[in-house]
Amino acid sequence: MYSDSEENYLKAIFHLERFAEEGVTTNAIAEQMQTKASSVTDMLKKLSDKKLVNYIKYQGVTLTNQGKKTAAAIIRKHRLWEVFLVEKLDFSWDEVHEIAEQLEHIESDLLIEKLDKHLDFPKFDPHGDPIPSKEGTFPERDKVLLSEMKVGETGVCVGVKDTSSSFLKYLDKNGIALGKKIEVLEHEEFDDSLHIQLGSATMVISHMIASNLYLKTN
Amino acid sequence: MYSDSEENYLKAIFHLERFAEEGVTTNAIAEQMQTKASSVTDMLKKLSDKKLVNYIKYQGVTLTNQGKKTAAAIIRKHRLWEVFLVEKLDFSWDEVHEIAEQLEHIESDLLIEKLDKHLDFPKFDPHGDPIPSKEGTFPERDKVLLSEMKVGETGVCVGVKDTSSSFLKYLDKNGIALGKKIEVLEHEEFDDSLHIQLGSATMVISHMIASNLYLKTN
C-alpha cells in the first residue's frame, strides 16, 4: 500500500504532532528522520497528494484522519513485534527497537491479527508504551514520572520515557523493571536525587533517571 | 548488506542452478522473477561487481561461493519464518509463502538464531523443504514421488513438489498431510491414477497429484 519511506514519515509526523501546537515543521521532521529538509519537502508533497497530510507551503503539516489511521497501524505493528521479540524470543528490552523498525513494514493484516492473538492481546509494549487497537485508539493509563512523586508515595513501574539502550541497561543493572514497586524515601534538595525503596533494597537515583521512569500510583 | 531485489535474484539463480547443467540463462531468471530480460542483465552486472555471481556476457551465470552462501541464508530465513507462521501463529501451509517472502529480508542474525531456537531447530519447513544450517548446508532426506512407488509399497508423506495454494488445499480437503502414512493399493494403467490406503480410508488419486507428493519409504 504505502512504501517503507512513506510509513516512516507518517510515524515521525504522528509522534511530533503530539508536542506541536501548530503544524509540524519541516525541520523537526528532518531532524527526527535524520534526513535533509529538502527531502522532507519532497515527501510532504507526495503525502499530501495521497491525502495523508494537510500541507500548506511554509506552514508545516498535520496528519489527515487517513494519515493518523495509517500511522497508528504502523505503531501497532511495531509494538506488537516488540512484545513478540521480548516475550517469545527472549530478547531484552534494549535490543528490540531496530528489529521492530524493520518488522513494522511487513504487510499482512492476517499476520498482525494472529500475532496479536498469539501474544494474548497485549495493551502495552515492553517499554510501557500503549499499543493502539486495530481501530487506531490508544489505551490510556494513569502514570507519573518518578521525579514528580512526593516523599512517602509508592508506585509500580509501568514505562520509560527514554528508551535508549544505555538507559534500559542501567535499569536492568539496578534491578528496575516494569512491574516493580518503588517507594520514595527521601528527596535530596541539592541535586533532586531520590532515595528509593526497591523491593527489599534501598538505593539512590539521580534526577536524570527519575525523570525518565513512569510509575502508576494508586 | 544486500537489497531485497539483489537477494531475490540470488534466490532465483540458486533455485534455477539446481536444474541447469550450464550457467543459468537470462531468460530463465526473467521468467522466474516475472520481470524483463533487460532488467536481469542490469542486475547480473551489479551482482557480478559484488562478486556474488560469475557472469560472462551471453553465457549465463553461476553463483560464486559468496553468492551461494548468501542465497542459502535467505532460504534459511524464509523457511524458518514459514515454520513459525504455521507452528506458532496457526497459519495453514498454503498461506505462508507470501508473508515469508517479506520476512526473509529482515536483517538480524540474532533474530534468526533466536527464532531457530524458539522453533526447536527444525530441519524441514511446512512443505517438507530442507532448512539450511547457519553454515549453508542442506539436510538431505530420502524421498520418492508417490507416482514412482510400486503397488504394495508403504510410505510417509514428507513433502510436496508443487507448493501452489490450490494443490495444498486439495491435500487438506482429502486429509493428506505431512506425517500421514500411505500405501499404494492399485495402479490404473490407463491414466496412471492410484488407489491408496490413507489411514483407515481408501481413495483414488490422479497421476497429477501423485507426481507432486513426496513420501519416505522404509
Add this chain to the structure above:
DNA sequence: AAATAAATTTAGACAAGACTAAAAAAGTAA
C-alpha cells in the same frame, strides 16, 4: 522599516531498479 538570520522550498543531480525499443550475438534451418 530595513537589514539580517533562519526556515523552507525549488532546481538540478544522482543511484537503484524497473521498462521499451533497438542493436548485437548466438543458434537453427534451408
Add this chain to the structure above:
DNA sequence: TTACTTTTTTAGTCTTGTCTAAATTTATTT
C-alpha cells in the same frame, strides 16, 4: 553458407527517494 529466429545486451527513459546549492519566504533584530 546464407537466411531467419531466438536470446541477450545496450541505449535511453521513468519513478522513488535522496542529496547539494541556490532562491525564496518568514521571523527576528537593530
